[in-house]
Amino acid sequence: MLPTVVVIAHTFASRPDLASVGIPSAEVWPEYNLHGDVLNRLWGPLCDELPAFQAVLVEKVSGPSQNVLAEIHTGPLSWDGHDDHLPTGIDDALEQVVSGSRAGHPTDTLCALAAEVSPHARGRGLAEIALRAMADIAREHGYQRLIAPVRPSHKERYPLTPIERYVTWQREDGYSRDPWIRVHQRIGGRVATPLPRSLRISGTVAEWEDWTGMAFPESAEYVFPHGLATVRIDRDSDVGLYYEPNVWVVHDLVNR
Numbered sequence: 556m557l558p559t560v561v562v563i564a565h566t567f568a569s570r571p572d573l574a575s576v577g578i579p580s581a582e583v584w585p586e587y588n589l590h591g592d593v594l595n596r597l598w599g600p601l602c603d604e605l606p607a608f609q610a611v612l613v614e615k616v617s618g619p620s621q622n623v624l625a626e627i628h629t630g631p632l633s634w635d636g637h638d639d640h641l642p643t644g645i646d647d648a649l650e651q652v653v654s655g656s657r658a659g660h661p662t663d664t665l666c667a668l669a670a671e672v673s674p675h676a677r678g679r680g681l682a683e684i685a686l687r688a689m690a691d692i693a694r695e696h697g698y699q700r701l702i703a704p705v706r707p708s709h710k711e712r713y714p715l716t717p718i719e720r721y722v723t724w725q726r727e728d729g730y731s732r733d734p735w736i737r738v739h740q741r742i743g744g745r746v747a748t749p750l751p752r753s754l755r756i757s758g759t760v761a762e763w764e765d766w767t768g769m770a771f772p773e774s775a776e777y778v779f780p781h782g783l784a785t786v787r788i789d790r791d792s793d794v795g796l797y798y799e800p801n802v803w804v805v806h807d808l809v810n811r
Contacts, residue, residue, distance in 0.1 A: 561615050562624065562681075564688040567606035574602075574611060578626040578671045585781035587766040587797070592755045593646040597653050601668070605630055605656055607696075608665070610688060612681065624676040627685050628669040629692055631655070631662035634702065641803050642666075644753030645704040665693035667703035682738045690742075690808055701806040703744070704753055708735040710783040710800065718749045718784075718800035736804065744804040751784075753801035760788060763795035771795070 567574035580589055589595075602609050612625040630652030634641065642648040648666045655662065670685040686703075693701045710721055710733065724732040731737050736746065760771055763786060767779040776785040786797040 562612055562684055563615055564610045564612050564627075564691070566692070567602065567609040567611075570611070571606070573613065573623060574606070574609065576623050577611060578623065578673050580671065582674055583671045585766075587756060587763070587779075587782070588799075590756050590758060590762070590766065591646070592757055593649055594754065597649050600653050601628065601630055601649065604653070608692060610692065612685060612688060614676075623673070624679075625670065625672040625681050625685050627667075627671075627689055627692075629665050629667050629689050629701075631696065631698070632664055632666055633660060633662050634664040634700065636700070638747045638803070638805075641702065641748055642704075644750045645801060646754055648702075648704060663698060664700045664702055665689065665696065665698045667701060682735070683742060686738065686742060686744075686806075690806060693808055699807070699809050701808060702747075703739065703804045703806070704750060704801040705736055705739060705804050706799070706801055707733040707783070709733050711781050714778050714782050714784055718751050718802060721800075722746055722749050722802045736802065739804040739806070742806070744806045747803040747805045750801040750803060752798040754799035756797045756799065758795050759793050760790055760795055763788065 565573050608629045608631065610627050611623050614622040614624050632648065632651045632655055642651055645668065649668060652666060667689050670682060672681045672685065690701050707721065713721060726732055730740050731746065764770060769779055771777060771788040774788055774790045776787055778785055783799050784797065786795050788795050
């Protein structure tokens with residue numbers, strides 16, 4: 556008989572030993588995505604100062620062993636429910652989460668910041684399980700809304716298409732053509748506001764060449780592997796600047 560397999564979530568606060576195992580980010584994200592200007596500065600404080608809002612998903616087989624399948628990151632902030640007043644992107648949201656927590660500001664909304672599924676566990680529905688785990692964390696803290704600055708998984712196929720147009724593309728069944736957005740929609744998420752400048756990543760020309768495996772021989776806008784938009788290379792200033800587009804998806808947890 557095969558062993559019973561169950562996926563459960565443990566917060567960093569409840570199981571710091573599993574938090575230290577985690578999912579290596581380099582296994583999940585393209586190299587350039589590991590160098591966000593704001594994310595690199597505040598990701599450590601997010602995990603260290605708000606452990607109750609970070610979690611790992613583990614596969615518990617009958618017996619003591621546990622296998623970490625995914626890692627989820629969220630943070631609390633305040634939002635009045637109007638789409639026009641959502642943060643301007645994941646950078647802005649992370650700033651609000653960390654600064655608001657340090658200042659003791661009241662919060663009423665949970666913001667999803669990342670869902671990292673191990674490459675070895677893909678194809679098992681972990682993305683939806685991760686989202687549902689985030690919703691559970693929100694409810695545990697008394698929040699009625701979960702918002703997510705979604706990184707569209709197929710946007711890299713259309714880096715020249717503005718995110719404002721991309722998010723309007725639908726299939727015949729009315730769902731988004733983007734798989735990650737569809738996961739949100741299928742559990743009740745509503746596509747809200749496109750975010751053309753959600754995540755800022757800057758670096759020297761040499762750094763960008765290393766991150767992408769490309770040469771940038773002159774100043775220009777470049778399409779690059781796995782980029783959701785173009786990177787602007789300025790050789791005179793020795794700067795490469797990229798803004799990653801996202802889209803806000805809102806989950807109303809009251810009626811679910």
